Amino acid sequence: MRRTLSRIDRRWFEQVAAARLTGAEQVLPALSKAANHGKLWIGAAAVLAVAGGPSARRAARRGLGSLALASLTTNVVAKYAVRRARPVSDLVPLVRRPRKTPWTPSFPSGHSASAAAFVTGVALEAPRYGALLAPVAAAVAFSRVYVGVHYPGDVLAGCALGVAAAAVTCHWWPPRAANVREGRTRVGAPALPDGEGLVVVVNSGSGKGVPGRLPAQEHLRLLLPEAEVRAWDGDEDLMAVLDGAVARARELSGALGVCGGDGTVSAAASKAAAAGLPLAVFPGGTLNHFALDAGTATFEDTAHAVRRGEAVRADLARVTDGRGAHVTDFVNTFSIGFYPELVRRREKLEGRIGKWPAAAVSLVRVVRDASPLRIDVNGRPRTLWLLFAGNGRYLPDGLAPSHRPHLDDGMLDVRTVDAEARFARTRLVISALAGALGPSHVFRTERVPRLELGGLTGVGRLAYDGETAPAPESLVLAKSPGALTVYSPAEDLGEIRLQLRTATVAARSALPPRTGS
Secondary structure (H helix, E strand, C coil): HHHHHHHHHHHHHHHHHHHCCCCCCHEEEEEECHHHHHHHHHHHHHHHHCCHHHHHHHHHHHHHHHHHHHHHHHHHHHHHHHHHHCCHHHCCHHHHHHCCCCCCCCCCHHCCCCCCCHHHHHHHCCCHHHHHHHHHHHHHHHHHHCCCCCHHHHHHHHHHHCCCCCCCCHHHHHCCCCCCCCCCCCEEEECCHHHHHHHEEEECCCCCCCCEEHHHHHHHHCCCCCEEEECCCCCCCCHHHHHHHHHHHHHHHEEEEEEEEEHHHHHHHHHHHHCCEEEEEEECCCCCHHHHCCCCHHHHHHHHHHCCCEEEEEEEEEEEEEEEEEEEEEEEEEEEEEEEEEHHHHHHHCCCCHHHHHHHHHHHHHHHCCCEEEEECCCCEEEEEEEEEECCCHHHHHHHHCCCCCCCCCCCEEEEEEEECCCCCHHHHHHHHHHCCCCCCEEEEEECCCEEEECCHCCCEEECEEEEEECCEEEEEECCCEEEEEEEEEEEEEEHHHHHHHHHHHHHHHHHCCCCC
């Protein structure tokens, strides 16, 4: 069987070598060279990250992570396990051959593995971008036979290995659901044509606008010209600015809007819930976790929902001290222990190496220097490395949660890492790196509607939605089910989003140039 397959492989190689394809001699050798060392795919990832939206950036990160895994497996393990000789390229016209013949074994094709891994990784997060890049990946794979450095079997094996590498990344880093609107509880909200009745508070320090650096305030005025936009630059008290916006929105029988990072969104959500106002979230921060989970990844998504009165219901998590005094609210996550530092380090690295590798590197560094916490959890003394509580169940399980399938499940997603178990730190790191961090004596998960924490004098600070605050002696975390009405389009805008963005850019170009500083 092996000899038969080898003969078929050589026969196919000879047929490709003898083929004369119009225009291929000018394109395929150059494309093959461009893919050396993954340069073509690194460039494609850069374009996706700069020109695309949140899904494109996630696609770029997964694509590069998949490429790295495939390249490592192919060039370090597979090639030297098989050690197949390169084909004799005498039948290939000289104009098609590379100047330097690769010296590494032939099986499998590293270029093909990298191409398939990158495109499959991209497609897992953004199928449309994956479809656009698939023909390029196929051309790169075919070019390796066309220029005479691989047999067809090498290319097919490389492609299979690349697809497998991309699939393996899902074990540690599950893709975000393509349609986050499934599972959301739809509710009615005031339809505000052109934004009339909407009062938006913009955090000037975190607003980003759209590609091309369109300022957030200008972007909002182009999308919703009748909305009232109020800037907060950090000098004033944010709560006072939000109180003024809430009063104005109630006067207009409209809605409260917010543009900023998750900390700003959390503060606005608390005010909106207390006032009974619907909330419009415009993603103006770096990560925009809540906006993504609500289905408003772009300004255009939110503006479309505001115009049509489309919204979803969301829980708000409330934090009080032992005497019942309000401490804060959060829309995403709450944590104590080394988790805040783990998140800070992970987010600093994940833009360069991807979320799971960043989480792994950060975990090793943080656990090495951490000290355990001795606190009471629901009346029971515990010694923990960290405690995490999510406003609703997060996926994936483990220490790198990324998204929620539901916003109003009425539960807190509580995750703890126990410091009392034998070799707890070592077991934690090994399990996390192996992607096997499940419920155990070290790592525990539970879903509860309420959580009581005591003995927090040694904790120092607590973290919530990207913000930090001093920890009191005791805390109670509880859910306020369905407290928020959040504008969210009922369907994926797709081409509508592109049309809105194009119209926004065109409207901006028609405006007179700004003067002064």
